[in-house]
Amino acid sequence: MATRAVKRVVLTGANQPLELWERPVPAPDPGGVIVRVSIAGVCGTDVHLWRGDLPLPNPIVLGHEGIGTIEELGSKAITDYAGVPIRLGDRVYWQPVRQCHHCYYCTVAKDFSLCDNAMEGLFRHANEPPSGCYAEYSWLPEGMAFYRIPDDTPSEAIIAFGCAMPTILQGIERLGGIALNQAVVVQGCGPVGLAATFLARLSGAREVIVIGAPPARLEMARRLGATTTIDLTKTSEADRLEQIRDLTDGHGPEVVIEAAGHLSAFPEGVKLVAKNGRYLVVGLWSAPGTVPFEPRYINNNNIRIVGTALGQPSHLYGAIQVARAHHRDFPLAEAVTHRYGLGEAQKALDSVARLETIKAVIIPSS
Ligand SMILES: [Zn+2]
Ligand SMILES: [Zn+2]
Missing domain, CATH: 3.90.180.10 (Medium-chain alcohol dehydrogenases, catalytic domain)
Known part of the structure; x- marks a missing residue:
């Protein structure tokens, strides 16, 4: 040829x-x-x-x-x-x-x-x-x-x-899956966050709470299975923590998935996740830098943090x-x-x- x-x-x-x-x-x-x-x-x-x-x-x-x-x-x-x-x-x-x-x-x-x-x-x-x-x-x-x-x-x-679905499929596999009736928070509503939202819904999560912006992406998150969406630009970290505690009987979500691609999501996610919960970090691939957070939450709350790439x-x-x-x-x-x-x-x-x-x-x- x-x-x-x-x-x-x-x-x-x-x-x-x-x-x-x-x-x-x-x-x-x-x-x-x-x-x-x-x-x-x-x-x-x-x-x-x-x-x-x-x-x-x-x-x-x-x-x-x-x-x-x-x-x-x-x-x-x-x-x-x-x-x-x-x-x-x-x-x-x-x-x-x-x-x-x-x-x-x-x-x-x-x-x-x-x-x-x-x-x-x-x-x-x-x-x-x-x-x-x-x-x-x-x-x-x-x-x-x-x-x-x-x-x-x-x-x-x-x-x-695109690559978001394979990435989140590997991530949820590495996390050990999402069980029926668990509450899930997804930080971010770009393609990775939307794929995570959808798979959480398919997994049988009782609550799928998505934090993000802009409104069109949050609307798509609801159509793909989010039970609640929270506009990142209209709420403070304290507001979100309180609202999510209310939605989860005070315990917090058993699973948090970071798909925000922003360093500030990480300390917030560590605080959000329920005791004995799991935190999947998938979105910080190209977000170099450092961010202060309190490691004691991981220790005292028996949290597992799982990373995943590609x-x-x-x-x-x-x-x-x-x-x-x-x-x-x-x-x-x-x-x-x-x-x-x-x-x-x-x-x-x-x-x-x-x-x-x-x-x-x-x-x-x-
Ligand atoms: Zn890609
Ligand atoms: Zn090789």
């Missing part, structure tokens, strides 16, 4: 205007595939990368939440990574990271989300074939997990929660299954509120940065 010229959105450095590059892409690896990108989620992490909050080794192609159709198959690419046979034109969902199966975390600790080498696909030089999805086509090497999307599952119901291929697969099972009964796809073309990627990042969106996507063919 001949090489093809592929347009891609490139981040060259912190706070630099995004550029549209066109570079050739070779035929796929024998075990790889080339995917025509149909929809790419715009993630808060893309904004952090653009602002320089995370180190950038190269000019890179942005986008790590991609759905597309298989355009070319390598000679040995026969199934997806769950063993499902694949053909040209099949719709797939992938993560542009690749576990190496050759590092301490892959083979000894067995936590693929911490693989030392997984980021190679995401941070590959933008001249190279892109595995990122702010591009017309993505080039997935052998070993980069992708899954066929069943025909009955709309792409938007999956991409609305997700594994099993959680990406799980995210497809969540959308497949529930897209008819919940407005998952309606969380996609803003759509942009490839040449409008900067506008997309700006609107996400201003919290105007619930979820923005890039549609390369538009």
